Amino acid sequence: MVGPHWMADAVCRDVDPEVFFPVAESGQRREQQVERAKEICGGCPVRARCLDWALDALPYGVAGGMDAEERSELRRGREASERAAAFQRPDELPRTALQEWTRQRGEVIAAGRRALAAGTSRERVARQFGVSRRTVDRWAAAQSVGSAR
Known part of the structure; x- marks a missing residue:
C-alpha cells in the first residue's frame, strides 16, 4: 500500500x-x-x-x-x-535557543538605538523594528542616560 x-x-x-x-x-x-x-x-x-x-x-x-x-x-x-510562544516564554526554551533569542533581541535593540542616534523618528523606528512606540521611548531614554554619564 x-x-x-x-x-x-x-x-x-x-x-x-x-x-x-x-x-x-x-x-x-x-x-x-x-x-x-x-x-x-x-x-x-x-x-x-x-x-x-x-x-x-x-x-x-x-x-x-x-x-x-x-x-x-x-x-x-x-x-x-509558535513564534509568539517562543518570544513570550523564553525561559521554557532550550538553553541554546534562549541564548539565540537573547542575541537577536540585543541586536534589535542595538540597531534601534543606532537608528535613533542617526536621527530617525521614533515612529519610524517602531515600525521598522516591529516594536511599540513606548519601547522606542525606553531605548531613547536609556541612550540619554548613557550619554549624560
Missing part, C-alpha cells in the same frame, strides 16, 4: 481522487466541488490524521476537511503561534 497506514481507514479510499481536486478555479462551481469533497471528509474516522498529513504534504486540493487555502491559513496561524 502507498502512503501512511491510516489511509486504509479513510472514507475517500473508494472515491475518485479527482473529487478532491476541483477543476473550477473560482465561483459557485468551485464552491460546489469543494463542498462535495468536504462532505466526504466530514464523516471520515481519520480526518484529523489526514489534515496533519495534508498540512505537511499536500499543497493543493481538499484533504482533512479543508481546502488548500484553509490549510495555508492554519499553517500560518500555527507558525505565528
